């Protein structure tokens with residue numbers, strides 16, 4: 122019997138008013154997935170792109186071959202950076218609501234992905250972030266004051282007022298500029314890695330995008346170039362289930378995982394529990410070693426959930442169940458690492474609460490300091506001539522003239 | 538008559554066309570269930586179904602490539618690009634495909650596609666939510682380019698665009714979605730209900746493509762403008778008490794040269810205004826056209842008021858935006874020239 126084709130529209134499991142449904146998320150047992158040698162051929166490890174690497178189990182124990190066996194110090198650093206990222210975000214969302222900054226994007230629930238990766242990579246490895254990976258900055262030791270000044274476009278703004286909030290960069294910290302245009306950083310990371318290989322250096326590049334952004338052509342450009350040149354690069358896809366209002370099925374996640382795209386290009390690919398700090402750390406470490414030893418690129422899909430709104434301009438209650446986050450099967454990354462450390466006898470609720478208080482005070486101090494360098498309404502302000510700087514290395518004549526015209530205009534109209 | 542803001546007017550145009558013509562479909566990022574980040578397609582998926590109002594993957598090149606194929610197969614698609622700043626991944630499909638299918642197939646294939654996209658600044662959106670790239674598209678032969686300045690025109694022009702058998706790039710100045718904006722950010726926002734062009738019929742009507750409108754008659758100079766800048770120009774002329782004729786171009790390509798010529802021949806003076814950067818901008822085309830068409834009537838050099846030739850900043854937005862002061866200064870300069 123024949124049947125006419127009909128346009129398939131991906132099914133969104135739950136919309137407002139419906140019960141959250143994450144039954145489509147395939148989850149492996151903690152410790153169940155094997156850990157291949159770093160030089161394993163892509164075709165011999167295809168299943169890693171469908172399984173899910175997990176270390177922490179329901180009892181908060183570390184399990185299996187991917188357990189990185191981090192010491193107490195490293196775990197405490199990771200926890201601290203995740204918490205600082207979260208409290209930083211919390212503060213900035215609040216400041217946006219009060220009109221102190223124009224816009225913000227939080228990473229609530231996704232902190233392990235950037236913090237664990239930054240910890241697993243070497244400081245000289247180059248990071249190509251997207252707008253929800255502020256944890257990379259925090260974990261690399263950036264002073265939160267610097268990030269706040271950027272959000273305020275004030276006199277100490279690293280972008281000199283030229284970018285919306287969160288579009289940070291950090292040349293000294295080896296973190297590239299966040300772009301508003303999606304996915305563009307993917308081929309940049311590959312090119313950076315190709316340059317490292319051309320120069321014979323053993324630095325690795327890493328890039329992050331959301332799963333929605335894999336639909337852009339730049340994803341495919343990056344995959345092709347990474348595979349063709351076996352570039353020392355780690356390409357991370359953060360599958361937080363949502364791209365604004367659009368469920369991950371619309372980016373092509375309905376039948377296969379995002380990691381499963383890698384083997385088709387000949388790229389080693391791993392799907393990982395993005396809310397498991399230890400698993401993200403271990404997988405990143407593996408990919409970095411593979412790249413550094415000349416075995417080529419890795420694609421990593423981090424399975425997580427975007428707990429907050431897409432941005433401060435967004436209202437997710439219009440397109441997904443209000444309580445969906447509570448039903449998310451992989452829990453919360455901060456809570457899971459905390460419980461693990463408690464189970465291991467390294468941590469306690471009291472110490473945790475004390476740390477939160479300490480970090481919250483620290484964030485408040487940072488905010489006060491940042492505001493002392495200017496706010497949207499109170500000086501010190503950036504020099505307005507900055508408007509015309511850095512379009513080119515040397516300012517061409519027509520821009521000099523435009524700058525003068527702006528000055529003259531104000532002089533003419535002052536006192537009007 | 539009913540009051541509509543520009544979002545409602547655009548929604549109404551699409552609603553009517555989906556209802557009248559089963560070949561009309563809409564595709565774009567977040568436009569279906571959610572109704573668009575600016576809500577211009579709100580309720581349309583519920584009314585016409587998921588096969589007519591389609592949520593797209595985040596791939597502007599894919600969206601535009603796909604609507605070309607749909608159009609070739611008999612549909613009349615509308616593609617929404619979430620922000621004009623994100624249209625570039627689709628630029629190759631627009632410039633080297635969409636614009637030329639009719640020409641290169643000697644008319645055997647054609648692409649009745651409308652690409653809607655919010656443009657322009659004034660919303661503190663920085664360089665990725667503020668651009669005015671119309672000049673990149675007016676430079677491409679085979680495209681029609683529209684930018685309305687009010688809800689009435691927005692609806693009538695969008696219906697015309699959808700019905701047009703050629704590809705149309707339809708720019709929506711997002712700063713005036715909810716009300717006219719005269720360039721003064723310190724003034725409280727005013728809704729479209731305060732403006733006569735906020736009166737929009739519920740039913741089908743068209744505003745013709747290729748026809749400018751004289752929105753204010755005047756004797757002393759002509760201001761050529763479009764989109765948000767129509768309101769800024771009107772306020773600027775009032776501020777310096779100039780008897781200005783304000784011409785809202787509405788369609789940038791093909792350009793209504795007759796209306797421009799008639800106005801400048803009458804006034805003998807001309808100011809060209811747009812938000813987009815100046816160098817090689819659309820204003821250069823306007824200036825050249827006026828020079829060619831009206832040289833012997835001109836009594837003063839033509840002035841251009843545009844965005845500075847820098848990327849759109851986040852801070853200093855009101856130093857960047859060609860606001861009332863800059864337009865007024867140009868008006869005065871042109872009026873004072875001997």
Ligand SMILES: Cc1ncc(C[n+]2csc(CCOP(=O)(O)OP(=O)(O)O)c2C)c(N)n1
Nearest residue numbers: 253301302303331332333334363364365623
């Ligand atoms: C080229 C481009 N198209 C569209 C947008 C608008 N936009 C910004 S974020 C976003 C959703 C991205 O979703 P995803 O990649 O899944 O990342 P997430 O926000 O979930 O972290 C869209 C459509 C953009 N910034 N750039």
